[in-house]
């Protein structure tokens with residue numbers, strides 16, 4: 001499939017608009033018209049990963065950490081990053097990065113961490129946004145109301161809580177006069193037509209609005225589709241960084257730490273707090289998240305599980321009576337490969353490979 005089609009599929013679930021302003025996500029290197037057959041997924045792309053991609057005939061590398069983060073004023077081979085970019089372009093390999101948008105998104109990295117650990121019914125820890133909702137109203141001839149309702153439902157319109165395909169329908173009379181140059185589905189040129197129509201109303205979150213409108217127009221029999229969009233005051237789902245969940249059964253800080261250590265196959269793990277403390281509620285921020293320790297405590301969490309905990313963050317946590325589990329930046333995020341492969345395996349035309357290169361910069365002695 002073409003790179004632009006793959007990106008469209010990825011961004012319909014993980015929109016780049018969810019990322020923080022300081023981040024750099026989306027297509028970093030590449031030509032959207034290129035055909036993509038083989039994809040390599042990894043936490044980040046360094047020289048070894050790019051060599052692996054060349055050896056394995058990869059068309060696209062998908063990373064969690066942005067391939068280009070700071071400002072670049074020149075792309076020359078005298079610079080390390082510039083050299084890698086030249087190598088990628090010469091070998092026709094694109095790079096796409098999904099960073100804070102993937103941390104924040106539903107079914108992204110934080111949700112996957114919760115899933116791996118078996119933490120259920122999680123909520124957002126730090127809300128960054130609330131989805132804008134739209135009311136879509138479309139007028140369709142009675143003969144096509146079912147087809148249109150099905151198309152709206154399939155494209156994701158009409159979700160309210162755990163209900164899908166929600167619509168409201170009113171029968172009415174539509175009138176129109178086809179003018180010169182038209183090719184009407186019903187009616188004759190220059191004659192006012194009356195048709196039994198249905199007004200179908202449904203609700204759509206902004207992130208899928210474009211897809212819903214395209215599906216609606218495609219399924220509608222009329223040459224010119226009459227529809228209205230209303231921006232709603234109702235607030236949609238909240239999105240944000242980190243997750244919080246109550247445990248089904250409480251466990252001690254030590255038991256919880258040992259479970260995480262085993263599930264992430266870690267050699268060592270650092271823990272702050274009384275190891276015998278009963279943990280009833282956990283907060284998780286993959287990568288570096290110790291700055292959210294106070295927020296996690298305010299939500300009632302007994303422990304924050306994250307990476308990159310600094311000495312003074314640990315001391316502050318001790319003073320506040322909060323526990324921390326530092327499961328390392330690398331280990332908390334290397335599971336990116338697993339969740340991305342699972343998501344992309346549903347795209348039939350591409351082969352997805354998890355990188356086999358160990359890019360953890362730390363060695364444990």
Ligand SMILES: [Zn+2]
Nearest residue numbers: 287288329333
């Ligand atoms: Zn990270």
